[in-house]
Amino acid sequence: MDDLAGFLRTRRSRVDPAAAGIPTDRRRRVAGLRREEVAHLSGVSVDYYVRLEQCRATQPSEQVLDALAEVLGLDGTEREHLCRLARQHRRGAKAPGKGAQPAGGRARVRPEVLRVLDLVVGAPALIMDHRLDVLAGNRLAGLLYGRAVPGLNTARHIFLEEAERGLYADWEQCTLDVVGHLRLAAGQHPDDPRLASLIGELAMRSERFRRLWARADVRARTHGRKAFRHPLVGLLELHQENFALPGESGMELLVLSAAPGSPAEDGLRLLDGLGAGRGADTGGERASPRRTDPAAMPFSTSTGTSPM
Template sequence: MNPSAELSEFLRTRRARLRPEEVGVVPVPGVRRVAGLRREELAQLAGISVDYYTRVEQGRIRRVSDSVIESLAGALRLDQHEQEHFRNLAQPSRQASREPAQQRVRPGLRIMLDALTDVPAYIVGRRLDVLAWNEMARALVADFPALTPKERNLARLVFLDERAREIYPEWEHIARNVVGNLRLEVGRHFDDPRLAGLVGDLSLRSPEFRNWWAGHDVKSRTFGTKTFRHSEVGPVKLHFSTFQLAEDPEQKLIAYAAEAGSDAATALRLLASWNATLAPGPISAADPADAIDRS
């Protein structure tokens, strides 16, 4: 993926969502042929020349300065994650190497996952690959051991697994968040061929993904609630929290918990009880070397 093209489309779509009257800019006279702010209006708001902004948006500035990034981020009203994405695209020298090291989940973390017998939890890595999980996550989210390494990916599960719309009553909300998370991944690793392949595959096979991807929205939710519709215990509304691992910031532990005394807590106890009866033993990944997609 080309960071200059990504930067151009990102800035264009951010301009399109703002109108002059919303940001206190006097509209440029004449017939408006574009949605949102014109380039000259945004340049005026950010305090930079129209020519310079045009070159930034067209990807003709090799490395945009911090001061210009901050000015444009403020003018465009970018949130924290949008600013991060903007900076990654505007200063590509900050990116990781072209061949990121293969990710591994340390043994102690796998032991901890297996010890969480009543808390669904899994670890997500680069490209939203699911690297490890516990038995409760297998029972609630997906039967990860039955999937190929390529299929153990949150984006593929949400958009390409036909059961996703049954499992997630709020499917569109979750799917849009997945798109936003992938867009952040592209900013961080625009030169990752496997990430480009994932985006291309999803774009070909899912019209919803293709449509939302064109919007260049950036999102990252680290906590909140999510509802699952389980075939045996019914709707389960859980709180989730995401924890970034210190030893590998690109690995995140995602854990789900229910409010005490709630129907969801009862449902988790039932799942835990069934797992204790049926599970052959702790499962945190099919195999450490098989936890990533090698295709």
């Protein structure tokens, strides 16, 4: 799903030669750095770097990787991704490691983790795996998404369910985050057939996903702004925090909180009240609630609610 050579090519194409101290003129037609320029700046031979990009050199040292990361201007997440891809080349195809999730079926969440999830009140909370499959959610999460969330894949929801796009106030930014996360996950779980299938499905069905995937961006979003445009309560400016679960390969607890005294806090309180007594069950299998259930009302980009 990902390889060292392809990552190197995409990264060097983005480096500004002038910023790297390389004189340029209008006759230059190469985007970014040439191979020989990367080799010179990182202190390796041109032949060796060419072999890296042709998948013929599979054992770059840590020193070489550090030098390449510096020349290519990689951030911490990208540097770790580069080293991970290099390690995969060194040892070849690897068997799933200890604690890896099974290839088939949905991963199981420990009962103790579900109890923690139930303790989160006043904020939507989800348990999600590295494929962006929602494994469990509290009541407010179901009300936010308008459905029982176990079984929801947020990548499909964002890219493929066009009628649902209005839920995301920053849809374009969400697509960048999703692709960056999946690219990172592909490097962390190279032998996961379900992840490969998901990426293939998104690439076949979404032109925007194909364009973004070709950029080979990697992202590890652990916290930040997450805004929703809910059809019943309007703009919800929330803050997302991701907590990696110990002993669970790729599983995270996501909490979407509102600042105290903010309109978003009022909106979540209103949403909770609208769903009270409606039987919105988010912890079990996806239900088929009545259309009168506020938690089951479909989202629409044409809703007349206040903008986010």
